Amino acid sequence: MTESLSLGDAFFLLTESANTPNQVGVLVRLKLPDDAGRSFVGDLVKSLREYPVSQPPFNRRLAKGYLSAVAPAWETAAYVDLDYHLRHSALPYPGTERELAVLISRLHSIPVDHHRPMWEFHVIEGLDNDSFALYMKMHHSLIDGVAGARLISRWTSKSPERVDSYPPFWAMRRARAAEHEPAPDSAAQVHNMFEQIANPLASAIGVIGATVRTVRGSRSRSLKGLVGPYECPETVLNVAVGPQRRVSTVSFKTSRVRAVAKALGGTLNDVVMAVSGGALRGYLLELGALPDQSLTSQVPVSFRAKGDDRAGNSIGMVLASLGTNRADPLDRFETVKQSMSSAKTLLSDMDGTQITAYSAALTLPFAIGQMTGLGNTSHFPMFNVVISNVPGPQEKRYLNGAEVISIQPISFVLQGQALNITLFTYADEISFVYTACLESLPGVQKLVPHTQTALEELESVAGTAGTACPDS
Numbered sequence: 248m249t250e251s252l253s254l255g256d257a258f259f260l261l262t263e264s265a266n267t268p269n270q271v272g273v274l275v276r277l278k279l280p281d282d283a284g285r286s287f288v289g290d291l292v293k294s295l296r297e298y299p300v301s302q303p304p305f306n307r308r309l310a311k312g313y314l315s316a317v318a319p320a321w322e323t324a325a326y327v328d329l330d331y332h333l334r335h336s337a338l339p340y341p342g343t344e345r346e347l348a349v350l351i352s353r354l355h356s357i358p359v360d361h362h363r364p365m366w367e368f369h370v371i372e373g374l375d376n377d378s379f380a381l382y383m384k385m386h387h388s389l390i391d392g393v394a395g396a397r398l399i400s401r402w403t404s405k406s407p408e409r410v411d412s413y414p415p416f417w418a419m420r421r422a423r424a425a426e427h428e429p430a431p432d433s434a435a436q437v438h439n440m441f442e443q444i445a446n447p448l449a450s451a452i453g454v455i456g457a458t459v460r461t462v463r464g465s466r467s468r469s470l471k472g473l474v475g476p477y478e479c480p481e482t483v484l485n486v487a488v489g490p491q492r493r494v495s496t497v498s499f500k501t502s503r504v505r506a507v508a509k510a511l512g513g514t515l516n517d518v519v520m521a522v523s524g525g526a527l528r529g530y531l532l533e534l535g536a537l538p539d540q541s542l543t544s545q546v547p548v549s550f551r552a553k554g555d556d557r558a559g560n561s562i563g564m565v566l567a568s569l570g571t572n573r574a575d576p577l578d579r580f581e582t583v584k585q586s587m588s589s590a591k592t593l594l595s596d597m598d599g600t601q602i603t604a605y606s607a608a609l610t611l612p613f614a615i616g617q618m619t620g621l622g623n624t625s626h627f628p629m630f631n632v633v634i635s636n637v638p639g640p641q642e643k644r645y646l647n648g649a650e651v652i653s654i655q656p657i658s659f660v661l662q663g664q665a666l667n668i669t670l671f672t673y674a675d676e677i678s679f680v681y682t683a684c685l686e687s688l689p690g691v692q693k694l695v696p697h698t699q700t701a702l703e704e705l706e707s708v709a710g711t712a713g714t715a716c717p718d719s
Contacts, residue, residue: 472585524569525701
């Protein structure tokens with residue numbers, strides 16, 4: 248028995264190539280328990296191997312068929328070789344953050360096997376400061392960022408107590424209430440893009456109206472600051488990409504970001520978008536490649552119901568200005584805030600199906616460019632960079648006694664889109680994770696000091712410098 252992929256899930260299969268594998272990952276760093284012996288990590292791996300893969304989406308693979316290239320479908324694998332999917336490795340002790348980043352960059356550059364369930368789970372020991380790491384990657388057609396964050400929350404515990412039996416996520420059943428709850432009104436219920444756009448029962452008039460207003464972009468009179476597709480400049484970020492990736496991260500206390508948001512009358516997301524714009528401005532200035540026109544970001548928006556962590560994708564998208572042409576950090580913040588507010592207003596009266604239809608209509612030319620391989624040759628980008636903001640657990644978590652120190656999602660890049668920025672909040676920490684094409688953006692790690700500077704500039708104009716807890 249097979250199950251057709253939704254439009255949103257199929258997009259990530261149909262638009263990938265050898266140079267652009269559409270897989271996402273997460274890096275979790277943990278501290279060994281105080282009473283842990285030398286065999287703690289090895290014992291953890293041994294215990295994980297005792298549980299066969301029994302739960303979706305970890306036992307799903309692509310079904311074979313004549314139409315699989317254009318209409319992919321899932322089937323349940325009768326047997327999943329856990330020795331292939333679960334891998335135990337180590338860095339030469341003491342492994343540093345830089346050495347771990349190099350390893351993760353290399354692992355994230357290798358496509359998942361499409362003939363198997365499309366995921367891998369790596370347990371990495373040998374790190375300094377009595378820590379170890381977990382790295383999981385999955386094809387984006389299997390899961391989105393919000394569902395992944397909720398999966399981590401369910402798998403980890405709020406208690407530091409150790410137990411004899413700790414099932415891994417591939418053997419972890421959904422809660423009974425969740426198993427029987429009705430499916431959310433999301434992309435997982437929709438299997439044909441053209442039906443979504445044309446179906447009058449899905450309030451097509453509202454969808455078409457929102458699409459037209461977005462296409463008008465900056466010419467819109469009713470939504471000040473609205474950004475339309477293909478209004479952005481050409482940049483060094485929008486070039487052909489190769490298969491190798493580089494991952495770089497920087498983290499701050501969430502309280503610092505929230506203090507700025509409160510002082511400036513915005514949201515946490517407004518601040519991180521403005522910080523991202525400031526970081527990109529500094530980075531491009533250093534390269535001598537800052538365009539006069541502001542960069543545009545594509546911002547994924549989740550419409551996944553609360554408590555829903557089922558497989559697949561429940562995301563739409565909006566476009567927003569990053570204010571990179573504004574030297575004053577307060578002007579940049581206000582530009583971002585206005586742009587995001589107008590973009591979200593477009594979605595405020597739409598349900599999940601309508602948001603999916605709207606996003607499909609808006610990105611259809613972009614998707615065709617990706618599928619035909621022409622996405623990087625037009626020198627006419629739809630947007631310059633993707634920036635995602637994924638909320639994670641708000642309290643400290645533990646994995647059978649091991650404290651979770653940090654959680655950092657690792658994203659993917661599309662053809663002609665050499666950089667992706669993903670934000671993730673965990674406890675009182677927010678991480679900026681830069682995933683870039685190693686060949687076209689070899690100095691992506693330079694974004695780290697520019698991000699620090701951009702936040703400090705906003706703190707200065709907000710009057711919050713030194714009022715929040717320092718970064719750890």
